[in-house]
Amino acid sequence: MRRIGATVAVAFPAAFLGVFFLYPIGAILFRGLGAEGLTRLIELLKKPSFWDVAWFTLWQAAASTVLTLAVALPGAHLLARRQFRGRSLLRAAATVPFVLPTVAVGGAFLALFERLGLADGPLHLTRTAGAVLIAHVFFNVAVVLRTVGSFWEGLDPRASEQARVLGASPVQAFRWVTWPQLWPAVAAASSIVFLFCFTSFGVVLILGGPTRATLETEVWRHAVFRGDLASATALAMVQLAAVVAIVMVTNRLQYRRAVVQQPVRRIAPPRASLRLLAANLGLLATVLGLPIVVLVERSLTRGRSGGGWGDWTFDHYGALASRSVLLPASALRALGNSLLFALVATGLAVLVGGLASLVVVHGRRALGRAFDLGLMLPLGASAVTLGFGMLIALDEPPVDFRSSKWLVPVAHALIGVPFVMRTVVPTLRSIDVQLREAAATLGATSVRTRREIDLPIAARALAVGAGFSFAVSLGEFGATSFLPRHPDQLTAPLALFRLLAQPGDALRGQAMALAVLLMLLTAASVLAIEGWGRRGAVRGDL
């Protein structure tokens, strides 16, 4: 049984990655590079404009990651170490930006800059790298807030209290005790954020202005707009190579040390002081809340934005139930489709990611590292490459899959798996260490007890990862748009994009209403999934 289990744990994720990622990507790269591929690659590397793009891609991703950490870590501390009303709501609400289509958010940001007077003047945020960075923080705060937050919550608070008692100031205690323990989770979250920003597409196009491009937008421009597959492939190769290098480096950082997590909270966390709450929530509310407020306001008002408050209406929401002339199915149906796809994608991601995490932690080292690297790559691969790769690779039996609607959740699951692994692996690893410690210091019965306590910890991490992968699937646009599908299989982000493709205030109002519903659906789903994870943690079964 154990043996069969281990084989499945290795074979299933490997097959999933192989069939749905490595094979398609390999096929498209092979095809694209073709005969003239190498010369094209060399030509590309000689162009200064390529290096401009590569440099911008790299530095904006690094800067976005650092900024995201700066905004999110205090919030993660709040979520992990303080009690306050609405804590789980905040945790769920933070995932909301994640699913918002960039077309909708881009507009909200532009309007916001305008309204706050940041569009011009000294800051002049419109169409600048600064706007890109701010939007990246908006989209990615949740990653840090939630993965680091949940890990932090699992750390024994007594270590840092002990440091305080030994004379360390709060800053010293964080620097010397908490940070070294927190580091693996921070590294894991950072690598995800970095890859997201590294392959950023819509944000760069809409907020960065026409002169800014990332490797991702360049791959798209060459493949789709110029029909220059060879150059697109050469760019995609460079992008993939960079992603491999980045993942290898960040993985190495994570391997440094596993940290013991506490199973069940024995000391109730202190209530947050009002000042602490206000400072943190104020920051998060500014970054996350304001653009969302603009969206909500637009979904509830009639006429031109800026036309003023007061002309409120729910009509836009009502209109979503009927099939708009511009949509092949009603927007509500699209929400339903998104929900179904997200469920399947999450199931797949949890399964693949969960099994792969077991292999990473308990399996042979080389195999574990290969999984850790391979399953992370889809996060950094361009949607164009993957979409086209699936088209040409999965076109013949035994995997004639390219026209199946289930390819959509499969593509979503590929992106969800890294989230599951990034939350589960550090936790499993800490449990592993803890078991060994328990075995060393306590009796065998204690080891058994520990196991019973450890499963709930794993359940908690799994739920956080599942919540993410659900949100990722709900909001995914890029890869979905490249997969052929029946018009009835419209997803909510695609529907939103379609609504915004024609002039008309009613359409825009409906698009905003759809975005708001998508946000609510996301928050509710994540709340439900995590509620399940936490109940599991209390009950003690998976």
Add this chain to the structure above:
Amino acid sequence: MGGGLETPGLKVRDLSVVFDGMPVLNGIDLSVAPGEVVVLLGPSGSGKSTLLRSVAGLEKPVSGEVKWGDEDLSGVPTHQRGFGLVFQDHALFGHRDVAGNVDFGLRVAGMPSAARAHRVTRSLALVGLDGFESRRVDTLSGGEAQRVALARSLAAGPRLLMLDEPLGSLDRALRERLTSDLGSLLRRIGMAALHVTHDHDEAFALADRIAVLGGGRIDRIGTPDEVWTDPGTVHAARCLGHENLVELNSAGECALGLLGVGPGTVLVRADRVLIEPFPGDGELTAEVKTSSIRGGRAVVVVDVSGVMLRAWPRNVLAVGDRVGVTLGSGAIVPLKS
């Protein structure tokens, strides 16, 4: 309790802590003089740990004050209070070796490394772990880990050491040995200490004074002798290990005779229950229900007309023996409920 204004030492006055609207500590008054070991004794949930955490500044009381001498510590953050705290599960820093743990307080205080190394060696020697400097903490046994935690707190040179059930997770034999080690260590270095336990044997072994906690209040405080001979309340008597608690009826009577003036509970001190081998020699007759030897001393439970009394006879008796029982002077201690 309480001293002159200039007397150094810990003074807690009227301290109250509330969690989620539930009072956990309710008007605690307590002092620890320099060199004195005070043991807080109480069942789990009685607020012992919370009291330590409040003194350390890790919990915020809703009212009351914590002072050292005449220095009010209310606004002083934890790291500037100069108190040490050893947790039950030792909370060693897993990412540092033993020396890295022990010198932590010195490092944050900015002590140069040579001086630090010297202090670490001395502290480890104090707890009997010479040469453990470069050991990884996850290779330590439970007792070793606890001693490292102790060395770590001592190395920082606190003016008060607080120990939160430091021996709670160890097995009995180890716990007893470490209790006596700890007691002699504290006395040798003259360290003021506030020690928390639910184990009355440990309390009696360590304490200069014992404070019994119940329901967020201090039920009884005094020297071990004082609190043992007169626990004051039923709760305190139970905590201190007394078992001969006898219910009286409304006339103050029970099977042992007229012991009080009304209804309530009295303590019958086991050391004053005199067992005579021959039933006729005592004022009362009884049957031996259990008999054992504990700590090298005979212990029996005798049945006096339905009242079970624990007693320490001079000789070993057999179950079923009929014996005489006399209650010596001061055997009956009235208790508040």
Add this chain to the structure above:
Amino acid sequence: MLRFRSDCLILAVVLLSGATACGSDDSSTTVPLISDAGRMAEEPAIVVSPLGPVTLITHDSFLVSEGTLASFTAQTGIEVIHQTGGDTGQLVSSAILTAGNPLGDVMFGVDNTFLQRSLDAGLFESYKSPALSGVPSELQLDPEYRVTPIDFGDVCVNYWIDRFGDDLVAPSSLDDLIDPAYADLMVVQNPETSSPGLAFLLATIHEYGDLWEDYWGALRNNGVLVTAGWEDAYYGEFVAGGGDRSIVVSYASSPPAEVIYADPPVDTPPTGVVTGTCFRQIEFAGILAGTKHRAAAELLIDFLLTPTFQEDIPLNMFVFPALAAAELPQIFEDFVELAEDPHLLNPAEIEAHRNDWTERWTEIVLR
């Protein structure tokens, strides 16, 4: 751990069997748009033709009224399976990548800016539909009939009517746009990333020939703003979305859309079109090479040129029917002013110079 593993194993087996079941369940993904169960029951039984089913691949913007494709099935007994695959660029690139093993039988949506690329790739088989006789010859760009024109639309400069009046009259030509009177008023799309952006560049090239670079230099000096796509231009910078710019590159059909989707309702569009600036985009359908349902595909192409389908086009896709005889909806008659002599470039010329032009454009306007 053991329990965790065995749980996962069970889950794996369940999901694996589920996945294969889903994989083989292709019929569910290819439910024809028209086989809506409820309606099928009410209508007379359709005799299923051995020629079909026929798969129609379109871009995401393809849209028909409910029942339109059903009428084709009712007439011919051929089931239509409709699949969409991204925007026009994605559609063409996908088709090129899957050439030889096409995703469907008929592709709709390639326009004159992408036409030559798809012809060069040999995507289509020739077919001369008899219905072509009703289509104006200027829309028929392929002499070999590999593609059939189905609709057309104009990309034109739009303006916000309220912002113009006696003080500053609305622009009426490309030349006006470089007049300092219109400084800082216009927003256009990047032709490297946007289809209307490219169309507008082509319009200027058609108008000014070799001097187009000077024109764009002047536009830049006049404060033209560039966005990546239509959405961020129209909804981000143009007055319609709350922006400041009162001149935008959009479509000839944008004014009627502004009326149909107005909120609150309006009687006349708030926007107008500068007819001298329009570039004509023609959309084609073609039979994909490698089809196994050639006969059914021909019938479908014919159907796309019937009045039934043609008259359904305007209010769904906001473009104009290729069939000259097709009647336009009243709102199009009222509010659309079609350019009499729109800008148009030969597809081969577009394909040959397109990358050079956009690169030059980038240097002139963005650097």
